[in-house]
Amino acid sequence: MMYRFQLLACTAACAYATAVSASERYEFTDKQMGMPFKVVLYAADEASANQAARAAFARINRLNQIMSDYEPESELMQLCKTAGGGRAVEISDDLFTVLTRSLELSDKSGGAFDVTVGPLIKLWRKARRTRKLPPADELAAARMRVGHRFLKLDPQRRTAELLQPGMQLDLGGIAVGYAVDQALIVLKQQGITSALVDGSGDIGVSGAPPGARGWKIGVAPLDPEAEPSRFLLLEHAAVTTSGDAWQFVEVEGKRYSHIVDPATGLGLTDRSSVTIVAANCTIADSYTKAVSVLGPERGIALIESVPGAAVLIVRAPAGKAETYESRRFADFEK
Numbered sequence: 001m002m003y004r005f006q007l008l009a010c011t012a013a014c015a016y017a018t019a020v021s022a023s024e025r026y027e028f029t030d031k032q033m034g035m036p037f038k039v040v041l042y043a044a045d046e047a048s049a050n051q052a053a054r055a056a057f058a059r060i061n062r063l064n065q066i067m068s069d070y071e072p073e074s075e076l077m078q079l080c081k082t083a084g085g086g087r088a089v090e091i092s093d094d095l096f097t098v099l100t101r102s103l104e105l106s107d108k109s110g111g112a113f114d115v116t117v118g119p120l121i122k123l124w125r126k127a128r129r130t131r132k133l134p135p136a137d138e139l140a141a142a143r144m145r146v147g148h149r150f151l152k153l154d155p156q157r158r159t160a161e162l163l164q165p166g167m168q169l170d171l172g173g174i175a176v177g178y179a180v181d182q183a184l185i186v187l188k189q190q191g192i193t194s195a196l197v198d199g200s201g202d203i204g205v206s207g208a209p210p211g212a213r214g215w216k217i218g219v220a221p222l223d224p225e226a227e228p229s230r231f232l233l234l235e236h237a238a239v240t241t242s243g244d245a246w247q248f249v250e251v252e253g254k255r256y257s258h259i260v261d262p263a264t265g266l267g268l269t270d271r272s273s274v275t276i277v278a279a280n281c282t283i284a285d286s287y288t289k290a291v292s293v294l295g296p297e298r299g300i301a302l303i304e305s306v307p308g309a310a311v312l313i314v315r316a317p318a319g320k321a322e323t324y325e326s327r328r329f330a331d332f333e334k
Contacts (some may be wrong), residue, residue, distance in 0.1 A: 003331050012111050017069070021311055024043060024044065024045070025040065025041075025042050025209070026040070026041055026042070026043055026046070026049035026053070027039070027040045028041075028049075028053040028057075031288070032057060032060040032061060032064060032179070032199075033060065033063075033064045033068070033175070033176060033179065033199070034070065035176075035199065035200040036200055037057065037060060037183075037197070037198065037199050037200070038196075038197070038198040039053050039056055039057070039183065039187070039195065039196070039197050039198075039248070040195065040196040040198075041053065041187060041192045041194065041195040041196075042192070042193075042194040042195070042209060042210060043191075043192060043289075044176070048190070048191065048192075048324065049192075050281065051190060052186075052187050052190035052192045052313060055187075055189075055190055056183040056184075056186045056187050056190075056197065057183075058183050059179075059183055059186045060182070060183055061177045061198075062201070063092060063094060063175065063178065063179045063182060064097055064179075064326065065127040066092055066094050067094070067095065067098065067171045067175040067178075067199035068175075069118065069133060069168070069169070069170055069171070069172070070198070073104065073134075075091065075092060075095055076095065076169055076171065079091060079095070079162070079169070080118070080158060080162065080167065080168050080169055082161075082162060083163075083164060083165055083166060083167035083168075084162065084164055084165030084167070087161065088159035088160065088161040089153070089159055089160055089161065090156060090157065090158055090159050091156070091159065091160050094178075094182075095160075096153065096155075096158050096160070096232075097178075097263040098154070098171060098174055098175060098178050098282075099115065099153060099160060099169075100153060101174065101286065102114075102115040102148075102174055102284060102286070103148055103151060103153065103176075104288050105287065106148035107148075107288060108218075108290075108293075108302065108305070109290040109293075109294060109302060111147075111148060111262055111263065111282055112261075112262070112264040112289075112290040112293035112294045113173060113262075113286055113287075113289050113290040114146065114147070114148045115148070115151070115169050115170060115171055115173070115174070116145075116146050116147055116148055116150055116151055116162075116167055116168075116169060116170075117146055117167065117170055117260060117262045118167070118168025118170040119142035119143075119145045119146055119167070119168050120139075120142050120146055120260055120262065120265040121168075121170045121172070121260060122142070122168065123138060123142055123153070123265065124258075124260050124265070125138060125267070127249070127251070127256075127267075127315045128249040128256075128258065128267075129178065131249060131250070131251055132251065133134060133252075133266070134265070134266075139140055139265045139266075142265060143265050143327075144164075145164050145165075145166045145167050145168070146167075146265075147164075150162060150163040150164045151163070151167075151169060170210035170262070171287065173286055173288075173289040174282060174286040175223065175283055176199040176202045176281075177198070177199070177202050177204075177238070177240060177280075177281035177282045177283070177285025177286060178281070178282045178285075179199060180197045180198075180199045180202050180203070180204040180281040180285075181238070181253055181280045181281050181282050183197045183204075184197055184204050184205075184206050187206065188206065193206060193207045194204070194206060194207040194208060194210065195207075196211055196215055197281075199281075201240065201241060202238075202240045202281050202284070202285050203217060203238060203239050203240065204237075204238040204280065204281040205234050205235060205236070205237060205238070206235075206236060207235060207236065208235045213233060213235070213236050214233035214235040215233070215234050215235065216231055216233055216334060217231065217232045217234060217239060218230070218231050218232075218234070219231070219232060219235075219239075219241065219275050219312065220241065220273075221272050221273075221314070222243070222271070222272075222314045222315075222316055222321055230312075230333060231333065231334040232277065232332045232333060232334065233332065233333070233334040234277065234332060235247060236279075237277060237278065237279060237280075237332070238263075238277070238278055238279070238280050238281035238283070238285075239275065239276065239277045239278075239284055239332075240275070240276055240281065240284040240285045240288050240290035241273055241275040241276075241288065242273075242274050242289055242292050243257070243259075243271075243272055243273035243274060243276065243292070243314075244256075244257035244258065244259070244267075244268070244272070244273075248267070249267070249319060254269060255269065255271060255322065256268070256269055257269070257271075257272075257292075259289060259292050259293070261293050262293070263293075268292060268293065270295075270315055270317045271315065271316045271317065272292060272313065272314065272316070273313070273314045273315075274288045274291045274292045274299070274311065274313050275288070275310075275311065275312040275313075276288050276291065276303065276309060276310070276311045277309065277310045277328075277329070278306065278308065278309040278310075278330045279307075279308050279309070283306065283309060283310075287302070287303065287306070287311075290302060291303065291311055291313065296313050296315065296322075296324040299311065299313060300324060300326050303326050304326055308328070309326075309328070310325070310326045310327075310329035310331065310332060311326045311329060312324075312325045312326075312329050313325065
């Protein structure tokens, strides 16, 4: 997890909660989308808190059934089976929304973010397990099936078509952020106005806790063993960090990140951490991947074009930390 923040330890399963203070704060955890999700909320009573948390986790579970690339029966995988078949497929509102946001970011980032990167992700997952780079011929073949220009959406009919045979969509860079946003919407519908949803580091918050000016979130430094030295104070916003602090592999003495550059098909090699604050977690989650690929100069320019968004980039290409940040980042600091 890329964020550390001041929350009491959770001991309750998703179906139960315990008030941890007189202000009636409740905390829940559940495994969703293959990772721990945490919900912290303030409610009038335990029954209301339980009902709201169950509804939020149910929404996340439903989104996983739509967008997972690990579940063979998911809507996403069923769409991928039609790749190159010459037909457009009607898809759900959720999947259409996520694919639309993905293509918008692909265009803005010049392809640095690309959900058609699935064939390359598949190769890179194997490379991380075996600690061997993908064979050149397999990498070249996979790259031929990647490109956001091969994904065609029709907003009038709400359809998607994958133009190349063998295409595979991977929503790992945006689906969790979207799920966080949707969980917050459900909590609001349940009457919860102050909540935090944490999808293993993809964090979204609604109103501030009672008596506070916002949710205090510590930004983890590049060194995963170090304590946070910078803190954010957020309300009705989201924050995500992407980097190789925890997920990387060394091959022949070279360190590779789990974040794949769509242009090369390989993991990034510059050790870095990208933290983005934005109006919602869909933006924060997806833009961290694009900025990681683009690097500081082009990445900051991209974020400056997004209303209300800000970025902090920490890199150590030669072992010495370098820090870059956009103009607005300091506005969110405690």
